[in-house]
Amino acid sequence: RRRSTVLPRQAVAGTVPVALAALLAAAGPAAAGTVGASGAGDPYFPLEGNGGYDVCHYDLTLGYTPGSRHLDGQAVLRARATQRLTRFDLDLQGLTVTAVTVDHQKASFRRDGQELVVSPRHAVRKGQAFRVGVSYQGTPKPVTDPDGSLDGWIPTDDGAFVAGEPQGAMTWFPANSHPRDKASYDVTITVPQDRTAVSNGVLVSRKTAHGHTLFHWRQSEPMAAYLATATVGKFDVEQYTTPDGIKVFNAVDPREASAAAPVLKKLPSVLAWESRLFGPYPFRAGGAIVDKATNVGYALETQTRPVYDRAPDVSTLVHESAHQWFGDSVSLTRWQDIWLNEGFATYAEWLYSEQHGGTTAQQSFDSLYARPVSDGLWAFPPADPGSGAHIFDTPVYARGAMALHRLRTTVGDAVFFRILRTWAAEHRGGHGTTAQFVRLSERLSGKDLGVLFHTWIGTAGKPTAP
């Protein structure tokens, strides 16, 4: 979640209401002979992801030296070709690549902006499973997103804060970096022994020798590249298993420890509460990384283990936890649909407040609806931010949550919560689109919801009636 101080935004000139049907049409990568496309076909981030193959597993072996900010990396990708490939791309920004292999044979490669262009010695056949090895090293640098935020490997005074939404994964490992291609991960990181390296999923092993500690993390459930982390710092570590069997690993910057403790204590009950609302927690591991990073300004729902740039408040904990269902387990197929992540996580905050003695969702809705027509809240429809520069703006979060509230008051609580649970269950570990969510809502409610969704997610401007 963005810090609220940066949430208000100015209106976007030239945003026009677009018919819901047009908003729901999806694009895909263009098939191009035997050369894999340089992007996944997402107009918001055209070079993100690549065409021609699907990655099923990443094996990343990293070494990081906080003092010199030097990263050593060895990436092994297991992939399957979706077309014949004489050449294909990976996303990688900066760093120096020293060798690339395809099925253990040396491949030639060149760099072209954020693309690592690989030409295997023998073409990969359509449908073939293949292995890509990339050796690389250097000083990772974060990228600046179109909204001005730092993204990727962000150095801190004692390590690095690593978050990748929407395009930061490529700053620290070669990837097919679009949420459309999810994969499992093994991440092994070696750091000086007074540091902790935290990634996603379960800690498989931890070994200290010769002044260094090696952490081996395993994320077995499919994950989008932007949700990977390898955050390094001096952390207090806490490990336990919840009554529901979730393996929790918390890493907390000692400077934030006293502020974070009372909030992190609520994690098991927040996950249990969300499981009652949204269905079973989708992962076997959980936890939090609290890493003081003054130049970041947001938290990210890194899979199983969100990263917070300071001690979170309960609402932010609820938000990032809700993303584990909405955003992480159920992924986007295109960035335009970002309200499926942010509107849902924001609505989870409203529900938590309502059910824990705070303001009701109706009150949250009403106070937003009271904002004048000139407010940035109404600048564009949640289902059409227009470009990657606006995917984290107020309409996506707040008006996205308002749309869900209108859905709830229209279909009633029983059907509304069935819709949320069915959404999480039917798309678990996969993907969802806005069009699919609209269809599901209509199927389970038996109502024509075209006007409702058109008004609340498909049209710019303040709706004339709440």
Ligand code: ARG
């Ligand atoms: N998805 C994050 C959250 O709302 C926000 C990430 C913001 N990232 C950025 N590059 N501005 O929980």
Ligand code: ZN
């Ligand atoms: Zn969010």
